[in-house]
Amino acid sequence: MNDAHWTDSPATLLRVGPGFRLADVDPAATPGYGGGKKAGQADLSAAAEEFDQLQERLYAQSRTQPDSPSVLLVLQAMDSAGKGGIVRHVIGATDPQGVHLKAFKKPTAEELTHDFLWRIEKEVPGAGYIGVFDRSHYEDVLIGRVRQLAPADEIERRYGAIVDFEQRLTERGVHIVKVMLHISDDEQKARLSERLDRPDKHWKYNPGDVDERELWPAYMGAYQALFERTSTDQAPWFVVPANHKWYARLAVQALLLDVLKRIDPQWPVADFDVEAEKARLAAT
Amino acid sequence: MNDAHWTDSPATLLRVGPGFRLADVDPAATPGYGGGKKAGQADLSAAAEEFDQLQERLYAQSRTQPDSPSVLLVLQAMDSAGKGGIVRHVIGATDPQGVHLKAFKKPTAEELTHDFLWRIEKEVPGAGYIGVFDRSHYEDVLIGRVRQLAPADEIERRYGAIVDFEQRLTERGVHIVKVMLHISDDEQKARLSERLDRPDKHWKYNPGDVDERELWPAYMGAYQALFERTSTDQAPWFVVPANHKWYARLAVQALLLDVLKRIDPQWPVADFDVEAEKARLAAT
Numbered sequence: 001m002n003d004a005h006w007t008d009s010p011a012t013l014l015r016v017g018p019g020f021r022l023a024d025v026d027p028a029a030t031p032g033y034g035g036g037k038k039a040g041q042a043d044l045s046a047a048a049e050e051f052d053q054l055q056e057r058l059y060a061q062s063r064t065q066p067d068s069p070s071v072l073l074v075l076q077a078m079d080s081a082g083k084g085g086i087v088r089h090v091i092g093a094t095d096p097q098g099v100h101l102k103a104f105k106k107p108t109a110e111e112l113t114h115d116f117l118w119r120i121e122k123e124v125p126g127a128g129y130i131g132v133f134d135r136s137h138y139e140d141v142l143i144g145r146v147r148q149l150a151p152a153d154e155i156e157r158r159y160g161a162i163v164d165f166e167q168r169l170t171e172r173g174v175h176i177v178k179v180m181l182h183i184s185d186d187e188q189k190a191r192l193s194e195r196l197d198r199p200d201k202h203w204k205y206n207p208g209d210v211d212e213r214e215l216w217p218a219y220m221g222a223y224q225a226l227f228e229r230t231s232t233d234q235a236p237w238f239v240v241p242a243n244h245k246w247y248a249r250l251a252v253q254a255l256l257l258d259v260l261k262r263i264d265p266q267w268p269v270a271d272f273d274v275e276a277e278k279a280r281l282a283a284t
Numbered sequence: 285m286n287d288a289h290w291t292d293s294p295a296t297l298l299r300v301g302p303g304f305r306l307a308d309v310d311p312a313a314t315p316g317y318g319g320g321k322k323a324g325q326a327d328l329s330a331a332a333e334e335f336d337q338l339q340e341r342l343y344a345q346s347r348t349q350p351d352s353p354s355v356l357l358v359l360q361a362m363d364s365a366g367k368g369g370i371v372r373h374v375i376g377a378t379d380p381q382g383v384h385l386k387a388f389k390k391p392t393a394e395e396l397t398h399d400f401l402w403r404i405e406k407e408v409p410g411a412g413y414i415g416v417f418d419r420s421h422y423e424d425v426l427i428g429r430v431r432q433l434a435p436a437d438e439i440e441r442r443y444g445a446i447v448d449f450e451q452r453l454t455e456r457g458v459h460i461v462k463v464m465l466h467i468s469d470d471e472q473k474a475r476l477s478e479r480l481d482r483p484d485k486h487w488k489y490n491p492g493d494v495d496e497r498e499l500w501p502a503y504m505g506a507y508q509a510l511f512e513r514t515s516t517d518q519a520p521w522f523v524v525p526a527n528h529k530w531y532a533r534l535a536v537q538a539l540l541l542d543v544l545k546r547i548d549p550q551w552p553v554a555d556f557d558v559e560a561e562k563a564r565l566a567a568t
Contacts, residue, residue, distance in 0.1 A: 060484075060487040063487045064487065084379075084381060088379050088380065092376070092379065092380050095368075095371070095372050095376065096366060096371055096372065096375060096376050096380055096383060096385055097371055097372070097387065097418075099380060101381065103379055103381065109433070134381075144364070174415060189565065189568065196558055196562050198564065199551060199554075200344075200551045200557070201550050202552070202553075202554040203344040203345075203347050203554075204344075207556050207561055207564075210561065210564050214566050265486045267483060267486070267487065268487050269486075270483075270486040270487075272489070272491050273482055274486070276496065277480055277489070277491055278480050280479070280494050281476055281480065281497075284494060284497050284498055
């Protein structure tokens with residue numbers, strides 16, 4: 001990272017590698033970042049412009065090269081961890097026309113008649129797009145496992161199916177960035193409590209949130225299992241401490257910038273005769 | 285308008301009513317606005333917050349009331365008039381999660397096997413959303429008419445079908461704001477010329493743009509015809525002078541604010557027992 005406040009790359013620090021243990025991550029930490037909240041917010045704004053420019057080039061490149069790359073950000077988290085804030089403050093800084101956003105809800109009756117990846121495939125970003133999944137196919141090995149919505153052998157099958165699926169996307173040029181926003185049990189309690197205290201936040205509260213909250217240890221176990229089974233070289237997981245919203249946003253932005261810089265998209269060369277077009281235009 | 289620089293409401297000034305003549309509109313004018321570019325940009329930023337807050341309430345309201353309103357902005361224009369800039373600078377100021385954006389391209393082979401409104405219906409924003417159509421069903425009476433892609437009686441039929449279709453949406457709670465961004469022939473020439481001069485803008489240039497440009501008078505005639513046939517009380521057209529990008533953005537923002545204020549969305553009342561939930565949460 002060029003930025004003075006980053007002391008180490010979040011793409012390295014936050015990556016889920018061999019031996020990773022979720023229980024060892026402190027949700028209140030700010031790994032690799034030397035500044036506080038104020039510096040973090042300023043750095044987020046400053047880097048937003050670079051993010052925006054790289055997005056435009058990524059999109060532009062795809063207009064003449066249909067096989068060019070795309071980016072897919074997968075966001076997973078316990079309720080109230082800040083997925084919406086990432087979409088708004090990180091993704092929202094760039095042109096909505098180059099973003100494909102999909103929030104996956106509880107599957108519909110029709111979706112349940114298909115394999116769990118059926119509805120996912122339809123939302124994979126095309127060349128040039130930055131896709132964002134707010135929840136994803138990982139729900140099928142999270143709530144699916146914790147609430148036993150499918151038999152154990154089906155859950156087992158899904159880990160392998162996910163790895164194969166993501167490998168196929170990667171081979172097609174989809175750069176996958178998988179992020180778990182990690183908040184503490186106490187932080188969630190405080191956030192849900194605030195939603196209950198403020199009438200203008202009631203709409204964000206769902207009684208089901210407390211039901212899931214009561215299964216916190218089981219969810220942490222399901223996350224640990226999926227990290228072990230699905231964090232690959234091609235499509236790694238990153239666990240982002242998220243008790244500090246400003247840090248989580250900055251870190252996810254940095255992860256996306258890292259991918260975009262590695263893609264290094266280029267302005268496409270005109271597929272028409274520029275001088276001839278100038279003459280045609282001048283004649284009108 | 286509360287804003288000091290607006291001397292009159294754009295919702296009134298720019299509206300296409302009886303006797304409207306497109307040829308009388310000056311694309312370089314800034315009707316109803318007393319400031320210049322600098323004031324306009326500052327006012328755009330200032331009003332963005334209000335727009336954002338109204339959007340959040342619109343969305344929130346729909347979460348418990350599935351029959352609540354939505355907004356649909358229809359954008360039509362000649363090439364390079366600034367549709368993209370509206371999406372980016374006006375719509376981009378609010379939460380991407382509450383926006384449904386659809387750019388309509390040349391119809392696919394499958395779309396052509398259906399009525400022209402088939403692909404449109406699928407993209408109508410659901411309750412709580414702000415929908416944006418970058419081009420729309422109006423292409424079917426614009427290029428459709430100018431290039432005679434359909435017989436004259438079919439074009440005639442479409443005007444009536446559009447009015448009926450939009451009336452149905454309006455009855456369902458979709459507030460439709462139809463905007464034509466109006467630039468002059470010379471301004472388009474300058475903008476296309478800039479795209480040809482700058483290699484980082486080549487990707488935005490399409491030789492077909494000059495083909496359409498050569499049919500400018502025919503397009504203006506097709507716009508005049510559709511204004512006369514489809515500007516209704518429920519779904520009026522607004523012609524926004526767009527030679528000055530800052531004015532066009534400010535005016536479209538004002539039109540959307542006007543609709544949102546008339547909707548006056550309210551925070552929904554909790555459909556759960558707030559005190560009981562506080563107790564449940566405290567016990568976790």
